[in-house]
Amino acid sequence: MLLFPGVIDPHVHFGLRSRGTVTADDFVIGSLCAAEGGVTTVIDYADHLPGASLGESAQARMGEIQGQSCVDWTLHQNAVRVDQDLVRQLEQLGQLGVSSVKCFTTYKEAGYMLAEEGLAQVVAEAAQAGLLVTVHAEDDQVLARARAAAEAAGDVGPGAHGRCRPSEAEVAAVERVIEIAARAEGPVYFVHVSTAGAAQAIERARGRGQAVFAETCPHYLLLDESAYAGAEARRFIMSPPLRGREHGRALWRALAAGAIDCISTDHCAYTLEQKELGQTCFEVLPGIPGVHTSLMLMGSYGVAPRRLSLARLAQVMCEAPARLFGLGRKGRIAPGFDADMVLMEPCMPRPLVGAELGSAAGYTPFEGIDVCCRVRRTYVRGRLVAADGRSGQALLEMVRAGLLDGEVQGEQDVAGPGWGKFIAASISSGTGDWR
């Protein structure tokens, strides 16, 4: 049995409204998936609402989430436009305890893309306010050209997803954003890095002393583009897409060597029925479930085959996200830290079965992949929120029915939805030492 710090997943979407629908896992189900997977803090995203400031947008999202989560949570604030009073808005965001803003270099048609001047301004001002700018980096023009070529060739089925979002789009955008950030003298963090070229560009920038950080996801490490050749291509549609195997190998190396800081899942669960609504690769709802399987997968394919040490696993899944996003009491088991902990156990290899996992998606893109460890207990601030497949809520009901088992002494030992609270990030004021 191994006691591990509670995992921080710095990139999830629970109850995301997008393209006229909402993702299958709301905060109640999503946070339970997290608890069952050993994740004790999640960082979700707040939409930048029309006519609202960044702070007002964050507060609206906080209000929606309040009272639902069984694990702790905090937010990244999307920034899809630059208002006149940007400086004041960023300061307000910091005062609310939100330590990062997210910008996009694509999704122009959806109104998400920031032009380069806007991005440069956000990076410069965020640095002054002590905030980190996270970036979804795919070059919009490269994507537009790939799409036009695919449409001309009539190659737009679900299986064309990877060809319509080529790796060059990510590499070009990452290189460009690194240049912009260097001139703006601010730190940037790349979300869901999926290519060898992006990892190399990040490594070079860090070698020059630039404050550039990155996350990747288990699906980019463990799955590859061959998934799009099958009949089940829709199950693997997320953005950016799965790549060739050489990219996965490069990402493992970058993760071990320190060029990639964090593991996130970009959990964005749709049911297969929702996925089936889209006919072309542009219409299929992009996103996959993942928060419940990340620790098991990283333990099984990172630590067990010695690609990563156990200490490095704790860095990338716990310590680094806590440090980068200002969660001062999270990420370690130590005096003065919250008692967020996971009891893990090695086990005989067994295949993941989507239907048995808690997500309302009903499937996992890792279906049939063997894992050789499991999460037995998850504690958030000292309370059990999941134990051997039972939720904190189920345990609470057992306690109330007088069915106490050994370690559970009473209601004060267990917790269900609503126990998870908003964690206000502490913002290091001014530019200063990028962590």
Ligand SMILES: [Zn+2]
């Ligand atoms: Zn995302």
